Amino acid sequence: MLRIKIFTLFVIILLNLNVLIHCAIENNGKLIAASIIFRHGDRTPVEPYPNDPYKDQSLWPAHFGQLTNTGKRQHFELGKWFRARYNSLVSDKYNPDEMLVRSTDMDRTLMSAMSNLAGFYPPKDLDIWNEEIQWQPIPVHTTPEKLDEILAAKKSCPVYDYELKKLYKSPEFKAYDQKYKPIYKYLTQYAGKKVDSIQSVQNIYSCLHIEQIYNFTLPEWTKEVFPDKMFEISGLSFAVKTYTPLLARLKTGPLLKEILNLFQNKTEGKKTKNLYIYSAHDTTVANMLNTLGVFKLLGYHNPPYTSHILFELIEKNNDYFVQVFYRNTTGDPLLLNLPCGTLCPLNQMFKTYKDVLPINWEEECQLSLLQMPLDINVENSLSLMTIFSFIALMLFVGVIVLFIATVYKRRDYLSEDKWNRWGNEWN
Ligand SMILES: *[C@@H]1O[C@H](CO)[C@@H](O)[C@H](O)[C@H]1NC(C)=O
Ligand SMILES: *[C@@H]1O[C@H](CO)[C@@H](O)[C@H](O)[C@H]1NC(C)=O
Numbered sequence: 512m513l514r515i516k517i518f519t520l521f522v523i524i525l526l527n528l529n530v531l532i533h534c535a536i537e538n539n540g541k542l543i544a545a546s547i548i549f550r551h552g553d554r555t556p557v558e559p560y561p562n563d564p565y566k567d568q569s570l571w572p573a574h575f576g577q578l579t580n581t582g583k584r585q586h587f588e589l590g591k592w593f594r595a596r597y598n599s600l601v602s603d604k605y606n607p608d609e610m611l612v613r614s615t616d617m618d619r620t621l622m623s624a625m626s627n628l629a630g631f632y633p634p635k636d637l638d639i640w641n642e643e644i645q646w647q648p649i650p651v652h653t654t655p656e657k658l659d660e661i662l663a664a665k666k667s668c669p670v671y672d673y674e675l676k677k678l679y680k681s682p683e684f685k686a687y688d689q690k691y692k693p694i695y696k697y698l699t700q701y702a703g704k705k706v707d708s709i710q711s712v713q714n715i716y717s718c719l720h721i722e723q724i725y726n727f728t729l730p731e732w733t734k735e736v737f738p739d740k741m742f743e744i745s746g747l748s749f750a751v752k753t754y755t756p757l758l759a760r761l762k763t764g765p766l767l768k769e770i771l772n773l774f775q776n777k778t779e780g781k782k783t784k785n786l787y788i789y790s791a792h793d794t795t796v797a798n799m800l801n802t803l804g805v806f807k808l809l810g811y812h813n814p815p816y817t818s819h820i821l822f823e824l825i826e827k828n829n830d831y832f833v834q835v836f837y838r839n840t841t842g843d844p845l846l847l848n849l850p851c852g853t854l855c856p857l858n859q860m861f862k863t864y865k866d867v868l869p870i871n872w873e874e875e876c877q878l879s880l881l882q883m884p885l886d887i888n889v890e891n892s893l894s895l896m897t898i899f900s901f902i903a904l905m906l907f908v909g910v911i912v913l914f915i916a917t918v919y920k921r922r923d924y925l926s927e928d929k930w931n932r933w934g935n936e937w938n
């Protein structure tokens with residue numbers, strides 16, 4: 512009797528479980544592709560400030576700006592987490608048709624991608640090629656930074672540079688500079704270098720933050736401004752680069768466009784991979800959050816080591832949806848509420864984000880004289896002034912040439928006339 516009861520209970524539990532699993536699939540549809548953008552793992556400071564008591568390279572476990580063993584372990588763990596989440600998209604055995612990994616062309620991002628893949632693709636069975644190492648090589652692709660407008664976003668874009676300078680001169684940012692002036696002054700005095708911008712505060716913040724992680728005792732003067740006051744400025748510095756739709760479009764638009772186009776291609780049955788992994792920086796993560804329109808709501812902050820954004824393409828009743836998660840801890844990912852919702856139709860994504868998706872990035876980056884507003888500031892308009900002076904000079908020269916030409920022509924005409932007249936007379 513008891514046995515039957517237990518059996519019945521077991522069946523009921525199983526049925527419930529089945530319903531639960533079924534519901535989950537019903538609610539979420541089927542995952543058919545994903546793109547991941549992540550920040551590298553733990554690193555040493557890129558550049559200590561001049562008065563930094565810890566600026567001696569030998570105090571650190573790795574060369575400045577390099578990934579540390581902690582960073583490698585963080586990404587190895589994250590790679591295992593990705594494997595669990597995306598096991599349905601990528602086979603255990605490496606298959607180049609299923610996945611592509613891209614990294615910015617820097618040591619710490621390349622090494623992070625490699626550490627991550629060590630966790631993602633432990634060799635199994637026939638892929639074990641050497642008993643001495645539980646690892647197999649998986650390709651990581653990269654592009655020189657100056658040529659990479661998609662991930663590193665460091666390819667030259669004059670319109671972007673111009674817009675950013677304009678933003679810094681705007682009343683809003685002038686007010687920020689005014690507000691933060693006492694902190695700039697304080698930092699300039701103690702750090703031993705000129706601090707006069709949001710970005711320069713961020714650089715020092717980042718260094719102090721790392722020293723704190725490494726349990727170095729920070730100098731007494733830092734207590735006044737670190738972490739709170741500097742955190743606010745540092746967080747803002749991560750929003751600045753994509754502060755307006757145009758800045759977002761030219762800085763992060765190419766990456767968002769690539770991700771959405773890959774999804775689009777997937778839904779059209781074109782040959783695309785199931786999983787794209789982009790290994791990059793805190794700025795890449797923050798820029799994408801801001802471009803998606805969620806960074807301010809999350810609270811401006813420095814995306815921590817290994818923080819990542821997950822773009823997932825879901826198929827549901829022959830329709831396609833995108834859901835995006837942000838994960839900046841080792842806990843559960845946070846489902847982002849995009850302007851078009853938490854489960855946004857793919858075609859709606861293109862509409863919602865049309866202002867930040869470039870149509871022809873190269874062209875949009877080219878400054879044209881007509882595009883330039885006339886309220887230019889003196890400092891950043893040096894090159895503009897040069898261009899205008901040059902044009903004025905050319906016009907002036909042109910007028911003179913025209914004048915001389917006219918005079919000569921007239922003289923020719925007159926002389927011809929005379930000649931003809933005289934000729935006539937002579938004839
Ligand atoms: C810093 O100190 C904490 C607490 O004692 C410890 O858990 C952590 O491992 C230390 N960090 C480093 C990098 O040594
Ligand atoms: C999508 O497919 C088109 C046509 O096959 C191709 O030209 C394009 O590069 C693909 N997009 C991406 C982002 O791969």
Ligand SMILES: *[C@@H]1O[C@H](CO)[C@@H](O)[C@H](O)[C@H]1NC(C)=O
Pocket residue numbers: 809810812813814815839840845
């Ligand atoms: C993680 O993101 C949340 C926003 O969702 C933010 O408030 C928090 O400060 C971030 N945590 C870290 C460690 O950066």
